[in-house]
Amino acid sequence: MPCELDSLRVHGDCDVGWDANTPPNEVVDEYGVPAQGPGFGEPDPRAPSRRVYDDAEVCALREHLRASNGIRGLEICTPDEIERAARIYRRDGFVVVRDLLNPAQLAAIRQGAADVLAEMLSQPGYPGRKYVAESGRLAHRYCYGTSSSSRQMLHHPAWVQMIDLPTATPILTEIFATDDYLVWGAGGDLSIPGAIEYQHLHTDGVDMQNREEGDRRLAFARRQGLDIEAGKSFEDLDFRTQRLVMDRSPGGVTINFVMTDLTWENGPIRQIPGTQTATQPPPVPAEEPEWMRLSTLVGAPAGAGILRDTRCWHGATPNLSREIRALPSVEFSAGWREGRGFQKAMPHEMWQTLSPHGQRICRFVKQAPGVWPYGAGDMQPLASKRREGYQKGAGANGTVRTVYTDPRSAGTAVRIFNQDGASGY
Numbered sequence: 364m365p366c367e368l369d370s371l372r373v374h375g376d377c378d379v380g381w382d383a384n385t386p387p388n389e390v391v392d393e394y395g396v397p398a399q400g401p402g403f404g405e406p407d408p409r410a411p412s413r414r415v416y417d418d419a420e421v422c423a424l425r426e427h428l429r430a431s432n433g434i435r436g437l438e439i440c441t442p443d444e445i446e447r448a449a450r451i452y453r454r455d456g457f458v459v460v461r462d463l464l465n466p467a468q469l470a471a472i473r474q475g476a477a478d479v480l481a482e483m484l485s486q487p488g489y490p491g492r493k494y495v496a497e498s499g500r501l502a503h504r505y506c507y508g509t510s511s512s513s514r515q516m517l518h519h520p521a522w523v524q525m526i527d528l529p530t531a532t533p534i535l536t537e538i539f540a541t542d543d544y545l546v547w548g549a550g551g552d553l554s555i556p557g558a559i560e561y562q563h564l565h566t567d568g569v570d571m572q573n574r575e576e577g578d579r580r581l582a583f584a585r586r587q588g589l590d591i592e593a594g595k596s597f598e599d600l601d602f603r604t605q606r607l608v609m610d611r612s613p614g615g616v617t618i619n620f621v622m623t624d625l626t627w628e629n630g631p632i633r634q635i636p637g638t639q640t641a642t643q644p645p646p647v648p649a650e651e652p653e654w655m656r657l658s659t660l661v662g663a664p665a666g667a668g669i670l671r672d673t674r675c676w677h678g679a680t681p682n683l684s685r686e687i688r689a690l691p692s693v694e695f696s697a698g699w700r701e702g703r704g705f706q707k708a709m710p711h712e713m714w715q716t717l718s719p720h721g722q723r724i725c726r727f728v729k730q731a732p733g734v735w736p737y738g739a740g741d742m743q744p745l746a747s748k749r750r751e752g753y754q755k756g757a758g759a760n761g762t763v764r765t766v767y768t769d770p771r772s773a774g775t776a777v778r779i780f781n782q783d784g785a786s787g788y
């Protein structure tokens with residue numbers, strides 16, 4: 364284990380990162396072998412040519428970001444501004460709410476996030492590289508959820524404590540216009556210092572807008588007070604109103620929790636306002652305009668939550684600082700998804716610790732009593748090892764597929780799809 368991992372923490376400076384021997388835009392395959400080339404990951408054509416803190420190109424990018432990074436006039440709500448938060452969320456596709464976590468909760472998830480990352484980075488990397496990389500993701504970037512052999516962090520108490528927060532639950536209830544929503548997963552993106560590339564803009568999944576979901580989504584839209592004539596079904600509506608119903612019924616709301624103040628330098632997430640309703644794909648890196656690269660949430664403070672419509676275009680940005688930028692998350696789903704494709708990644712005993720509301724919204728992700736969720740607790744950045752971890756846990760009760768997805772469709776190009784006998788996807 365590299366000795367600098369002893370200094371690892373997810374707020375404030377530490378010695379982790381900046382591996383000069385990992386070339387820009389390097390991506391590894393499921394076995395950890397560098398696999399550069401078209402069709403594998405999405406390179407950033409404007410990245411500095413060396414992963415070195417004092418490199419002239421890195422310094423030039425740093426000065427550019429110091430001068431210009433961040434959305435001007437970013438609105439930040441307080442937890443009691445429930446209607447305002449929901450209004451901004453529906454307008455922009457995301458909203459920042461400060462103080463979702465109290466100091467004790469923030470300390471607990473900081474500790475959990477640091478411990479889990481140290482465990483991931485202690486695995487051996489490709490020869491000559493300082494760290495193991497995550498399959499299909501740009502260097503120095505990881506995701507807690509996709510690195511877990513169970514695909515989720517729902518076995519970890521630090522993540523589970525964020526499921527039913529007294530600060531966040533009323534805002535989620537306002538956004539979904541009911542408290543009958545669901546938990547789908549938990550994870551979260553992170554970058555260590557020296558992640559010099561922009562991650563491509565993407566959506567988390569694609570809203571297929573199936574017509575058979577129309578009436579359930581219409582009920583969602585009506586609960587928000589949309590003025591749609593009573594008695595009409597989705598099929599009765601004109602096309603423009605049908606579009607509005609789809610726009611106003613997001614299938615997923617993710618909350619990313621902010622571990623350290625997001626600054627111009629430490630890789631703030633970028634969000635493109637209003638794109639939650641776009642059906643066209645986001646621009647590829649070579650065509651992304653500079654204003655989108657600078658459309659980041661600089662100023663979101665530690666302890667805040669970023670509530671985001673999973674359809675909204677977003678991506679990670681360069682972490683040129685010396686601090687780790689982790690955004691652990693809980694992923695919520697609209698009730699109209701009815702648990703389809705959910706994985707049983709939460710141990711029954713963990714589920715029992717939840718509030719009655721927490722238990723209800725986690726009913727589709729809870730494993731049976733006495734059964735440890737397959738692969739839970741086994742953190743593996745490499746997809747091949749994750750696959751082994753899931754198979755070891757599931758035995759004959761589950762199957763797992765490794766899929767190379769369209770690199771533009773999500774944050775990573777290599778994905779593991781776990782499926783157990785009763786659920787999964």
Ligand SMILES: [Fe+2]
Pocket residue numbers: 565566567677773774
């Ligand atoms: Fe994403």
